[in-house]
Amino acid sequence: MxxxxxxxxxxxxxxxxxxxxxxxxxxxxxSLEVLFNLTALQIIFAGIFISVFVSFPMTTLSDTLRITKESFLKEIDYAEDIHKIHSLAVKVKKDGLLSIQSDIDREEDIFLKDGMILLNDYKKSEVIKDILQKDIESRETNLFKPYNVFKMISHVAPSLGLIGTLVGLIGLLSNINQPYEIMNNMAAALVSTLYGSLIANFIAVPIMVRIKEYIDKNVLRYNIITEGILLIAQNDSARNVFDKMNVMLKEGERLQYPGNGMNERNSQLHELKI
Structure with missing residues (x-):
């Protein structure tokens, strides 16, 4: 793409x-001196790190970093998958299922490779569908873990801002006779709430939305691959395999058929007559 x-x-x-x-x-x-308040920063960021590290295992946190990075840098290429599966359909029609073994060995994408292995094992289409759908559910659950991390941050950050505000007010009241300390504590109190709101609304929530979109794109890709594999297992024509995957894309993103569609349709009609 x-x-x-x-x-x-x-x-x-x-x-x-x-x-x-x-x-x-x-x-x-x-002023910059008031805006960058060390006490407020310590309360907010230390609180977020404690909450996240207590709530989630390290594997989830490492996956969060990886998937967040991928959501910004990695493009989901539906076209490559559709053309690849269409080529498999043509190959299977011409040379049979055993001919795709070399394609399985070369395939690097795990989900597509697993689908090709199931296809090559002569399993019924119902069995393949059940296995791949369970695989999609498992992958979707794992992709949602980073979403849950940022969802928690979006909830925790404003609360920690309020805690910083309370700490600042307590410091203010305990130093009521010292004007300089009153100003410092008042700044920490108000800036903590500002930090909490900014982190929640300008960092955590936008990243949540981006990760959700990335999850939706991946699930669509898995469903397209599943549809293609099942159609090949059902011995559908290569043209139908391509068309049924292609219509799963948005209208403006749909692909032009790469082969001679009329010849393939004539071949299909000839097969039906026989």
Whole structure:
């Protein structure tokens, strides 16, 4: 699938401009000395790390970093999968199922490789469907773990901001006769709430939405592959395999059939007559 770098660059430029506007409004309203309050930073970030490390195993946290990175950098290439499965369908029609063994050995994508192995093992289409659907459910569950991490951060960060506010107010009241300490504690109190809201609404929630979109794209890819494998198992024609996978894409993303569609359809009709 072709990546539109022009649109990506425009998007990044818009985000950068909006961040500059927000930064300018913050700095214009609050001095840098007050905005970067060490006490507030310690409460918010230490609290987030403690909450996350207590709640999730290290494997989930490492997967969160990996999947978050992939959601920004990795493009899901439906076209490659559709063309690859169409080629398998043509090969199976021509030379039989055993001919795809070399393709299985070369395939690097685990999900597609597992589907090809099931197909090559002569399992019934119902069995293949059941196995692949369970595989999709398991993969979807694993992909949702990073989503849950950021969901927790979006809930915890504002609460920690309120805790920072309470700590600042307690410090304010305990130093009521010391004007300098009153100002420091008041700054920590208010800035903590600001930090919590910014982390929740400008970092955690947007990343959650991005991960959810990445999950949806992966699940669609798995369903497209599953549909193609099942159609091959049912001995459907190569053209039908391609078309039924292709219509699962959005209308503007659908692919042009790579082969001579009329000849394949005539061949299919000839097979039916026989």
């Amino acid at each position: 072709k990546i539109d770098f022009g649109n990506k660059n425009k998007k990044l430029l818009i985000i950068a401009v909006m961040l500059l506007i927000i930064g300018q409004s913050l700095i214009g309203s609050i």
